[in-house]
Amino acid sequence: MPTSNTCTPSVAPSAAPSSPDRHRSDLTLFMVIAFGVSWASWFTAVGLGGSVKQAPTVLPFLFGAFGPLIGALVIRVRRGRRGEPAPEHVVRIRRTTLFWAPLLLALASATVLSAALLAHPAGGPALSWNDAKEVMQDAGGPAAFLVSMVISGPLSEEPGWRGTAYPRMRASMGRFRAGLVLGAIWAVWHLPLFFIDGTVQNELGLKSPSGVLFAVSTIPMAMLTAYAYERAGVIASIAVHFAVNTTMVLLDVKAPVTQAMIIGVQTILATLLLTTTRPTNKPAPSIPTLTDHRRR
Template identity: 25%
Template sequence: MRAQRSPLVFFLLLLALAVPLWLAGGRLGVIGALRIPVSDLALAFTPMAAALILAARAEGGGAAVALLARAFDPRSLGRGRWVAAALLTAPAICLSAWALMRLAGVDGAPLRPDLLRTLLLFVLFLVLAAGEEVGWMGYAYGPMRDRWGALRAALVLAVPWWLGHLPSMAAIGTTAADVAWWILGAAALRVLIAWLYEGTGGSLFAAVLFHALLNLGRILLYPAAGAHYSTAYQATGDVVAAALAAAVAARSRVWPGAARS
């Protein structure tokens, strides 16, 4: 029987792991043209580390291994429309933002990505996304959903997710407007991740895949020199994500379903 998991203990341990990396982040710089802070490579794994530590301590090493395995299990997607939703939702958000920006006269990257670079970036982002979602969706979300319901749990979970990105955003020189728009984006994306998670019957891989494809799309569709961090692009993407999140929150039938993780 699985031990009761405490989101509060998870968040406190996560904070203890993240603070030293945040303090070091400004000294480490960013990764070339991608403009990803070096400290993010470690910070991305702090939710996973907190989740695995707590799962192993309370439930044994087997529970930690099982939790990690869920993040890389494509069979958990099931079949049919939810596979398509997991694969296409993030690209649809990125392409819609790209198209809207083009209509507004802001040029993004041409749609001719290098296939090898794309594959390598996808693998990188898949691993980094697992580092986050094992903690957020694999550990913390379940007890929060059982207490508050799926939608409310997703919105509450968006708050520490938003806060956790602020040091990285500061390291790359984002503006106050970027930070403000990211509030909307974080809430919308967490709702969409919860929607995919519930719709697939508790597939942690669906959350990881969506997260990875979203980051990949941002890099591919705007120049890697940093235009994907521009306020106009962020605002456009956040509005698109919010519109989609509002639609699935209002019309989807997955929300009343109980936990099936």
């Protein structure tokens, strides 16, 4: 009997790596770029000496913050060359984003404010609006302050940590494990800032209780921003990062008791959010290539 041509799978020597291999390769490259750019810049600032508020130290200090963003852009270009679509949570703005981003921003800010209020009876400093006004004046006014808080941290980091690293880690990890691991990596990434005069980390001190608590705080923050990413993408994770950073700066949070209270409140909230909701994003499937199937 005549046989018809059928498609049978075969392994071609030039076949693209499997999706898990791509995730690991992209994640490794991202980490190398993020740490390489940031640490090279920040240790240059350490070598130059002086404060981050003065030239020339301020230039490598500012550039170093963009290591994760640069890493994310490189991975995106790499993904585009492979013909893979961008994850929907990274670039698309949906109606849900307009709902979730402001809501999560307010919720994130409330974690810091409520923790500061709870810490006061336990020995923490009282809240003062005068401190907030002084911070904004030093930054050049409310508008300049808010712009600087968006760029320095949220915008320079979230496309990398949440938009690039987190979904690739989720391909092989659960939500809590991914948050724990990424939070620890995030803490290590901040390490050079403890040695640069004029940074928040330098004021806290690497070996002080406040410095240790700063490092620990990256874990619940990683979980909160990851939840925001799952809900409404990078814009939402930027909103959460911005809200926490801005509220802490305005309240001048440095006392260990206040830091510890914030960690506790955010850990409880992140645990509730992650255990009572299902993830809305899934790792993108691998894209078939022309060499995946051959006709005989």
